[in-house]
Amino acid sequence: MRKSDKKIDNKLRVALTEICEIALERFNGFEWLTHDTNYKNFPASLRIICVFDTNANLDLFLASKARHEFSCLLQKKLFEIDVNLISMAKHLSYDSEQNCKHSHNGNWAMRLA
Numbered sequence: 001m002r003k004s005d006k007k008i009d010n011k012l013r014v015a016l017t018e019i020c021e022i023a024l025e026r027f028n029g030f031e032w033l034t035h036d037t038n039y040k041n042f043p044a045s046l047r048i049i050c051v052f053d054t055n056a057n058l059d060l061f062l063a064s065k066a067r068h069e070f071s072c073l074l075q076k077k078l079f080e081i082d083v084n085l086i087s088m089a090k091h092l093s094y095d096s097e098q099n100c101k102h103s104h105n106g107n108w109a110m111r112l113a
Contacts, residue, residue, distance in 0.1 A: 005039040011081040012037075016048070019077050023050070027066050029057025031097060036112065043083050043091075048074070049112065052096045062094065 001009070016035055023030045029052040038045040050070070052058040061067060071088045078085060085091050095111075104111040 001039065005042075008039065008042065008083075012078075012083065015077045015081050015083075019074055022073065023070060027061055027070065029053045029061065034112070043085055046083070046085065046091050048092050050092070050094050051100075052094065054098045055096050058094055058096045 012035065016033060020033050023033070031051045031053050033048060033050045035049070036047045037043070052061060061070075071092060074092070075085065075088050097106075100106055100108055100111050
């Protein structure tokens with residue numbers, strides 16, 4: 001990783017940590033989030049995965065206005081660190097602990113690979 005990539009990654013991790021803390025307070029069942037990217041194709045390759053505890057809570061979130069609220073909050077925070085995404089929906093995905101446990105025996109590294 002180049003020095004400039006490390007700087008972007010550090011700013012990204014700080015911003016996503018702040019978003020995670022907000023989401024933990026606001027959205028029922030939200031557990032954590034992570035990101036993945038290829039810095040040779042950044043920000044187009046940025047992928048953010050939000051994880052909920054159960055499919056039921058994930059479904060409620062996806063069917064509510066909270067989904068839009070979260071997306072706007074995330075886009076605003078990324079904009080503050082000069083990460084401009086044209087379509088947040090292309091970079092954002094959702095999953096649940098329940099799905100991972102069922103499909104990958106709780107192994108998130110394998111699931112996200």
